[in-house]
Amino acid sequence: MSLRGLPPADIFDKALGGERRALGRLITFVERDAAEAETVAELAHERAGNAHVIGITGAPGSGKSTLTGQLVKLLGEAGKRAAVLAVDPSSPLTGGAILGDRVRMEDVASPDTFIRSMATRGHQGGLSLAVPGVVRLLDATGYDPIVIETVGVGQVEVDIAGTADTTVVVATPGMGDSVQANKAGLLELADLFVVNKADRPGAKDVRRDLDLMLDLSHVSGQDQRTGMRPEIIMTTALSGEGAPEMWDAIERHRTAITANGQLEARRVNRDIDEVRNRLMADLESRVDLMLAGQSLAGVAEVLDAVAARSLSPTAAATQLAARIKDL
Amino acid sequence: MSDPAPDQARAAWQEAYDATKLRDVPFETMSGVPVEPLYGDGPYPGQYPYTRGLHAAGYRSRLWTMRMFAGFGTAEDTNARFKELLRAGGGGLSTAFDMPTLMGRDSDHDWALGEVGHCGVAVDTLADMEDLFADIDLSSVSTSMTINGPAAMIMAMYIAVGEKTGVERSQLAGTIQNDILKEYQAQKEYIFPPRPSMRIVTDMMKFTSTEMPKWHPISISGYHIREAGSNAAQELAFTLANGFAYVEAAVAAGLDIDDFAPRLSFFFNSHSDFFEEIGKFRAARRIWARWMKERYGAKDPRSMMMKFHTQTAGVSLTAQQAEINIGRVAIQALAGALGGTQSLHTDAYDEAMALPTEDAARIALRTQQIVAHETGVTNVVDPLGGAPFVEWMTDEMERRAEDIFAHLLDIGNDSILEGAYAGIDDGYFVGEIADAAYRFEREVNEGKRIIVGVNEFTEGDSGERNLLRIGAEVEEYQLKRLNDVKQRRDNDAVTRVLTQLKTEAADPEINLMPTMIEAVKTFATEGEIVASLEEVFGTYVEKVFL
């Protein structure tokens, strides 16, 4: 019965067969970047590429978990085998995290829905570094769509646009969100805007502001990335009002980007991005090791020279960069 | 009367004091030194804003009511105890319900296993309510019922029992807690989402204001907010804010403030930080008076007079060296008395572990009797009034509460009611409470705060506990009984009335109480009525806020 000691390929087979415990364990491998993770990635990559990946982002308190819950409910009712990744921040001090999004989703989800809570584990940008790998795994094991709910710390959430096929940005009245969205660059990332809490005063103003900003960005040519103008949908997540309209708009977006080739281009870019991110992370840890004097001889001398002011930091970096290939 | 000159105010107090019938006891110290009824100056007791108390003579005229809340087992057990109480001269019945009843679920619900009849009496149908009050003349007693989520059904059952025994609903006297807002904030015994729940509460306020003049449709409770881990200022502020929210809801529903506000009452916790608690009680009266008069435009002084019940802090009781809890309860009871409470429940020392044993409950009652009859604090009205520290603490509690009201008005677009909804929705209340609880726990853990017997002075715990346990027979009996009632009743009638209730629930213009009463008369169960309403109102699921 126990999964312990089974080779990752066997656990993968179990996950393909629908065993959720096995899928849960594989995700842990990916999250920990454990020795098994490479095998898992290999097995998953060749089977992935079918799922529609939807990202939901927005400031804290915008109601995005409730909205995600409503979406999950709809998907369940439509007979889809959906998965949700709910990402919450890790404490920068202790590395611990409290992940509390599952409850509301589980409550409304169909029994086929797979829900996983993830902590950012020290990664900035709204998602955990492991998210692309986990998405691939869910995709490979037949989950479609995959909904990612981001941290929503009100800062840049650029990761999500790199990871999702359709990025939904949630705004609410009374929080200066439209301005916030513009500042944070979310305007360019959004494939779809949702104005949640549409029953509150000011919801129409938010819609008008967004429209205006989209008009401006259209004039300045900023929507060339997708060639489409993002739709704006009004919802009241608490009652579920507007959720079907949101789902329809998400589907329309997918149909459109499938037709115009954007989807394929995004996915290729996404994989390249992942390669790049992993390279950067790898490089960073190697540089750290090098500077700690643990991997290459002669590094300490270079740093000492900087400290003694006989070598500039710029020159030191140039010297060491030439040796990166030796790392 | 709003701002009389000091001399006039003093004279008015004296006049009111002289007109009051006093208890027949010597108002002097143990050594025979006579004491004045009042020291210091205004605002005087019995005068706006009532900081020093609601009545000119304070406890000289009447001691607080020593109300002991208890109840477990079957309806018949509780009924027998009620009758005993009435024979002994008591006129107030206090009813505790078991957990499934409080949650609006029947005794045969999956989760009810092990809970039926445990912390109170199980009420599934009108039949249970009839047993609970069998052979008791409802026109001559006052009944307090501690229930919130399904309060409307329980009140409907009480009305139906009255009707069946020939007592008009206008004759029924009592209080139902019915404070649904604090359920979302602290106690978590909610059923429907906040707004439909509030509709039921206003339906009840409207219904009782026209049909049940002797009934208190709501008791606004900070006790549970404190028990959930809040600090004193949060307890004060959240509770009063909830009070304001009910006022706003009732006014919005078309009621005149002076028609219902005099019947609002409050319920606070008394914890161990002596002066903070006293400051909290005094500030509570002052804030309520001022807001009712200035913000909500009450004219009747009774609308401005905050009456409250106090219970010592269950959360302060320790499992370690449980007997020392008697000391804690005594101090907390004293704080309640010095704060001017209208009634008081003292906790039993063994409650940290389980329901109180009879001995422990007796000791708890004796503890407050000592405060009332031996300490002499009842000889003088507001004996601490005027003391610089006490007045400062009162002002500080008020200031901290006002900060919280300002936040609620801010998130509620200048409405406390909307602020309460917004604060429930965005986790403000639960987040603040959890932060406060964690801060306290950390201080105890780091030894910055000493809890006797827990992190200091820990030797001497006998480890012996004599605990009360409820047998499984109560559960079996109740299940059989519920089953019997379902066999006997007219199921078509049940279906018909529940269908009607659903239709009416969908129309906010209709008051649900009349059909609710019809529903309980068909022996529809509490759980069935709740389930029907859930179809229309939905079920509340708490978002996680930490």
Added chain:
Amino acid sequence: MSDASTSDPQIRVVLAKLGFDGHDRGIKIVARILRDAGMEVIFLGLRQSYKNVVNAVEQEDADAVGLSMHNASHMTLAPKMVDALAEAGLEVPVIVGGIVPDEDIDPLMKTGVAAILGPGASAEEVAQTVRDAVAAVRGSSPQA
């Protein structure tokens, strides 16, 4: 790729309350204690069913389950939770926190509960109890 993260695998704990009991002061404090001890807490909170907890453990690949109980129903509910997890083939320790009278401790432990934390347990005790219970199941292999 990087090996540093595998040496000390993050402990993931599911925290829940079963049944009607609404006292959630303790479980919220415990959530923070475990977070501050560096663990990831999957917080389910109030009114959870056995099925919800089993689902969470499966999907979240949790290392332990913490149940908070304050209504004297621990003898009924906790053993059922242990059984439900075992039935689903999940090898995770169940730790009960809250009010458990002394005389119930032995019988409760016999039903398969891994540890019991009473009122007054310090933050360090709470965190260490979870770590020990997880280590006992994981055994020598940190991957478990």
